Amino acid sequence: MNHRQRVGLIFPAHDRTAWITAQRSARPSILDPFKPHGFFLEEERAASGQVVSSATILLTNKECPWRCLMCDLWKNTTAQTVPHGAIPRQIDYALSQLRARPKQIKLYNSGSFFDSAAIPPADFPAIARTVAFAKHVVVESHPRLVGGEVLRFRDLLADSLEVAMGLETVHPQVLPRLNKKFELAHFSQAAGFLRDNGIAVRAFVLVKPPFLNEAEGLEWAVKSAEFALSCGATVVSLIPTRPGNGALERLMATGEFSPPRLATLEKALELALEVRGDGRIFADTWDLEQFSRCPICFEKRRQRIHAMNLSQRIPPAIDCLVCGSKTN
Numbered sequence: 001m002n003h004r005q006r007v008g009l010i011f012p013a014h015d016r017t018a019w020i021t022a023q024r025s026a027r028p029s030i031l032d033p034f035k036p037h038g039f040f041l042e043e044e045r046a047a048s049g050q051v052v053s054s055a056t057i058l059l060t061n062k063e064c065p066w067r068c069l070m071c072d073l074w075k076n077t078t079a080q081t082v083p084h085g086a087i088p089r090q091i092d093y094a095l096s097q098l099r100a101r102p103k104q105i106k107l108y109n110s111g112s113f114f115d116s117a118a119i120p121p122a123d124f125p126a127i128a129r130t131v132a133f134a135k136h137v138v139v140e141s142h143p144r145l146v147g148g149e150v151l152r153f154r155d156l157l158a159d160s161l162e163v164a165m166g167l168e169t170v171h172p173q174v175l176p177r178l179n180k181k182f183e184l185a186h187f188s189q190a191a192g193f194l195r196d197n198g199i200a201v202r203a204f205v206l207v208k209p210p211f212l213n214e215a216e217g218l219e220w221a222v223k224s225a226e227f228a229l230s231c232g233a234t235v236v237s238l239i240p241t242r243p244g245n246g247a248l249e250r251l252m253a254t255g256e257f258s259p260p261r262l263a264t265l266e267k268a269l270e271l272a273l274e275v276r277g278d279g280r281i282f283a284d285t286w287d288l289e290q291f292s293r294c295p296i297c298f299e300k301r302r303q304r305i306h307a308m309n310l311s312q313r314i315p316p317a318i319d320c321l322v323c324g325s326k327t328n
């Protein structure tokens, strides 16, 4: 089956939002608006080249207004805007549980930090105070919400700001089908605005979004990383496309989507590292085992990917005697 045949087997050309929303299950749980729905510490290579401790806090807030084809973040959101003061309390709660004051802090909110229905702008000063110890703060935003509010938040912070944006893919047929509702020009304009204002840019790139086979998924992940770097992104985070939102399960049933193999993510990281210039390329290792087909070499491969994330170098390939190749 060629690409043209694969695209649009079941997925509609129009009213994608309604189709995507119709595939959803019920919202899984009622969340406490005064508690984040997740938080953890990890290590990350900073722009300086040092490996620093980094906290990620997954804020609880109102659902994102977009309906992207591959997104399951709505599962951990609320139907209504959280009360004034709730977001700073969530951050305080996570930091007290983590008992850490890491150099970097990511405030990820399952949507856009600059969506006023998600993060009340009146809370910006209190949020900035709760993270004043951090050298670098990372938030996420849809490119179309990058504007003056970003500068207001930047000016409240003690140190530097980075905005992460989901580029997802530069594939000209797949990007519109993801229902992101932006064009590449929006991404590059938003990235330019951020750079011009001294704000770092991080791009999320999908490895093997729907409608692409394994080889295309690899090829377009690398092309997308290159595009993000050319727009001035200093970090590209490669995300293996994960099912879980209902829509992707429907596309799996019709052959329009299958998750990438671990080897594809591993190779995408290697190839993007080769073209990174001064940028950093990371592969997302969360729940990585679902992409592996060989339990014997999985842990070695996970460690190899982690090592590439931290060192930005490419170690020798893993040659597995059980799955019989350098890839699995």
Ligand code: SF4
Residues within 6 Å of the ligand: 064, 065, 066, 067, 068, 071, 072, 073, 110, 111, 112, 142, 166, 180
């Ligand atoms: S903009 Fe981001 S958070 Fe919102 S639906 Fe799309 S992928 Fe999900």
Ligand SMILES: [Zn+2]
Residues within 6 Å of the ligand: 294, 295, 296, 297, 298, 320, 321, 322, 323, 324, 328
């Ligand atoms: Zn193996």
